[in-house]
Amino acid sequence: MTLYHKFRNVTHQDRQALITGLLFISPWIIGFLAFRVVPFFMSLYYSFTFYPILQSPKWIGLANFRNLLTDGRFVSALYNTAYYAIFAVPLGAFFGILLAILLNMKVKGLSVWRTIFYLPSITPVVATSLVWLWMFNPRGGIINYILSLVGIRGPGWLGSPEWAKPALVLMSLWGVGTAVVIYLAALQDVPRELVEAAQLDGANAGQQIWYVTLPMISPVILFNVITGLIGAFQYFTEVHVMTGGTGSPADSTLMMSIYLWESAFQFFKMGYAAAQAWIMFVIVVVFTVILFRVSGRVVYYGGR
Amino acid sequence: MASQTSAVALPHAGQHRHSARYQTLHGATEAMKYTVLLLFSAFFILPWVWMVSTSLKNPQELVVWPPIWIPNPIRWDNYVQAIGQAEFSRFVVNTLKIAIPSVIGAVLANSLVAYGFSRIRWPGRDAVFALVLATMILPGFVTFIPLYVIFHRLGWVNTYAPLVIPVYFASPFFVFLLRQFFMGLPIELSDAAKVDGASELAIFWQIILPLAKPALAVVALFQFIHSWNDYFGPLIYLNDKALYTVSLGIANMRTTYGFMNFAWIMAATVMSVVPIIVLFFFAQRTFIEGIALTGLKG
Numbered sequence: 001m002t003l004y005h006k007f008r009n010v011t012h013q014d015r016q017a018l019i020t021g022l023l024f025i026s027p028w029i030i031g032f033l034a035f036r037v038v039p040f041f042m043s044l045y046y047s048f049t050f051y052p053i054l055q056s057p058k059w060i061g062l063a064n065f066r067n068l069l070t071d072g073r074f075v076s077a078l079y080n081t082a083y084y085a086i087f088a089v090p091l092g093a094f095f096g097i098l099l100a101i102l103l104n105m106k107v108k109g110l111s112v113w114r115t116i117f118y119l120p121s122i123t124p125v126v127a128t129s130l131v132w133l134w135m136f137n138p139r140g141g142i143i144n145y146i147l148s149l150v151g152i153r154g155p156g157w158l159g160s161p162e163w164a165k166p167a168l169v170l171m172s173l174w175g176v177g178t179a180v181v182i183y184l185a186a187l188q189d190v191p192r193e194l195v196e197a198a199q200l201d202g203a204n205a206g207q208q209i210w211y212v213t214l215p216m217i218s219p220v221i222l223f224n225v226i227t228g229l230i231g232a233f234q235y236f237t238e239v240h241v242m243t244g245g246t247g248s249p250a251d252s253t254l255m256m257s258i259y260l261w262e263s264a265f266q267f268f269k270m271g272y273a274a275a276q277a278w279i280m281f282v283i284v285v286v287f288t289v290i291l292f293r294v295s296g297r298v299v300y301y302g303g304r
Numbered sequence: 305m306a307s308q309t310s311a312v313a314l315p316h317a318g319q320h321r322h323s324a325r326y327q328t329l330h331g332a333t334e335a336m337k338y339t340v341l342l343l344f345s346a347f348f349i350l351p352w353v354w355m356v357s358t359s360l361k362n363p364q365e366l367v368v369w370p371p372i373w374i375p376n377p378i379r380w381d382n383y384v385q386a387i388g389q390a391e392f393s394r395f396v397v398n399t400l401k402i403a404i405p406s407v408i409g410a411v412l413a414n415s416l417v418a419y420g421f422s423r424i425r426w427p428g429r430d431a432v433f434a435l436v437l438a439t440m441i442l443p444g445f446v447t448f449i450p451l452y453v454i455f456h457r458l459g460w461v462n463t464y465a466p467l468v469i470p471v472y473f474a475s476p477f478f479v480f481l482l483r484q485f486f487m488g489l490p491i492e493l494s495d496a497a498k499v500d501g502a503s504e505l506a507i508f509w510q511i512i513l514p515l516a517k518p519a520l521a522v523v524a525l526f527q528f529i530h531s532w533n534d535y536f537g538p539l540i541y542l543n544d545k546a547l548y549t550v551s552l553g554i555a556n557m558r559t560t561y562g563f564m565n566f567a568w569i570m571a572a573t574v575m576s577v578v579p580i581i582v583l584f585f586f587a588q589r590t591f592i593e594g595i596a597l598t599g600l601k602g
Binding site: 014017018020021022023024025027028030031032034035036038039040042043046053099102103105107111113114115116117118119120122123124125126127128129130131132133134135137139140141142145148173174177178181182185205226230233234236237240241244257260261264265270273274277278280281284285288 | 333337338340341344345347348349350351354355358366367368369370371413416417419420421424425426427428429432436439441442443444445446447448449450451452453454456470472473474479504508529532533535536539540550551552554555558559566569570573576577580581584588591592595
C-alpha cells in the first residue's frame with residue numbers, strides 16, 4: 001500500500017488530527033531540518049573537501065581522513081580523549097551510585113546532603129575550571145597543601161604532562177551531582193518488598209545491593225553511562241579555559257574537541273575539522289551500539 | 305498486589321530490628337554512613353571555600369606556603385575592581401540579553417511541540433517522537449561547523465542571533481520532559497473542552513499551559529542556566545569584547561590579566577555563581593523533580 005493510499009484511507013477526523021498535530025510540532029520539524037539534517041549532510045560533504053572558510057569548498061576525496069591518520073596531534077587527541085573517557089565515565093558512575101546508595105539509607109538531613117552534592121553540577125563550567133585551576137596550582141594551591149599534611153609531595157598537576165589528565169578526571173568527579181540525583185530517584189523507585197524479601201532470605205547489605213538494587217536501576221545506569229560517554233567525547237570547556245585553548249602541557253590535554261575547534265577557528269580548515277567531527281561521530285555511535293548490545297544481557301527492564 | 309506483599313513482609317523485618325546483634329550492627333553502619341558522607345562533603349565543599357577565600361586575598365597572599373584560609377586584611381576591593389575594570393556588569397547585561405529571550409522561546413516552542421506529541425493523536429506520531437529522541441545522541445560537534453558557515457553567511461556572527469534563534473525551534477530534551485508531564489494530565493480535560501467547541505490551540509493555551517506551570521518552570525530554569533553557563537556558543541559566535549557574556553568574559557580575564565590578578569578574577573567568578581545558587585535555593589524542588597523526571601523515564 002503506498003503512502004498515498006494509506007493517507008486516503010484514514011478517516012477525515014484522523015487527517016484533521018494529523019494536520020493539527022504537524023502544525024503543533026512544526027517548530028521542531030523546521031529546527032530539525034535546518035539545524036540538524038542539513039548541517040549533518042553538509043558536514044559530511046565538507047569532510048571530503050579543502051575548505052578555508054573564505055573560499056568555496058574544493059573536493060579532495062579522502063585526503064582529510066588520510067592526513068588525519070598520520071597527524072600526530074590528532075592521534076594524541078584521540079588518545080587523550082579515550083583516556084579521559086575511560087577514567088571519568090566509570091568513576092563518575094561508581095561515585096554517583098555510591099553516593100546515591102548512601103543517601104538512600106534513610107539519612108538525616110537528606111536535602112542538605114543532596115544540595116552539597118548537586119550544586120557543583122549547575123555551577124558555570126568556566127567558574128569551576130578557574131577555581132580548580134587555582135586549587136591545582138603547585139605553588140600555594142590547596143590540593144598539594146592537603147597532600148603535604150599527610151606526607152605526600154604533590155605532583156605538578158596541570159603543569160605536568162603525566163598528571164594533567166588525572167587532574168581533569170579528579171575535577172570531573174566534582175560534577176557528579178546530577179547523576180547522584182538521578183540515581184537517587186531511581187533507587188527510591190525500587191520496591192521495598194524486593195529488598196526486604198532479600199533480607200529475609202539472609203542476603204547481607206552487599207548482596208542486597210549487587211543482586212537486587214543494581215539490577216533494578218540498571219536501565220538508569222545505562223542511560224547515564226551513554227550520556228556520560230557522549231559528554232566525555234565532547235569534553236571541551238574545562239580544557240579550553242584551563243589551558244587557554246592550547247591543550248598544554250605538551251599536548252597532554254589536547255582533546256578531540258579542542259583540536260577540532262583549533263582546526264576550524266584558529267586555522268580555518270573547515271574541511272579538516274569536519275572530517276574530525278565525523279570520526280568522532282562514528283566512534284560515539286559505535287560505542288553506543290556496543291553498550292546497548294552488551295547491556296542487553298545485563299540490564300533488567302522489569303518486563304517492559 | 306505490591307502493597308499486599310509488603311504487609312506480610314513488614315512484621316518480620318520489624319522483629320528482626322529488635323535483636324541485640326542487629327542493634328550493634330545498625331549502630332556501626334550508621335556511624336560508617338555519616339563518616340563516608342562527611343568525607344565526600346569535604347571534597348564537594350572545599351572548592352567553594354577556596355573560591356571565596358581566594359577572591360578576598362591580596363596579590364602577595366596568593367602564592368604563600370602554607371596557603372592562607374582567611375586573608376588579612378579581607379580585600380573587598382577585589383569585587384569593586386572586578387565590576388569596574390573588567391566590566392563585569394556589562395557581561396551580566398549581555399548574558400541577560402541572551403538568557404531572557406531564550407527562556408521565553410524554550411517555554412513557548414517546547415510546550416507547543418510537546419503538546420503535539422502528547423495531547424493530539426495523529427497517525428505516525430510515536431514513530432516521529434522516536435526520531436526526536438534519537439537525535440538526542442547526535443553530538444553537537446558534528447553539526448556545528450556547517451551551522452557556523454550558515455550563520456556566517458546570514459551575517460549572524462558577532463550577534464546574539466545564533467545563540468537565541470535556534471532555541472525557538474524546540475529541543476528534544478525539553479520536548480521529552482514536557483511531553484512526559486502533559487501525558488499525565490487527564491484526557492477528560494480536553495474532551496470536555498472539545499464538546500464545548502474549543503480548538504486545540506485554545507485547549508493548549510487556556511487549559512493545559514496553566515496546569516503545566518511546574519513543568520514549564522523546570523524548562524525555564526534549565527534554559528536560563530544553560531544560557532548563563534554556556535561557553536562554547538559565545539566563544540565561537542562573539543568576537544567583539546563588548547558583546548561578551550559572563551562565562552566568556554571571565555575566561556577571557558584569565559588570559560588577559562594573568563595570575564597576579566587571580567584574586568579579582570576569583571571575585572568575578574564568585575559573582576558569576578551567585579545567581580545560580582540563589583535560583584537553586586528558591587526553586588530547589590523544581591530542580592530535583594525536573595532532574596529526576598528526565599533521568600528516570602529515559
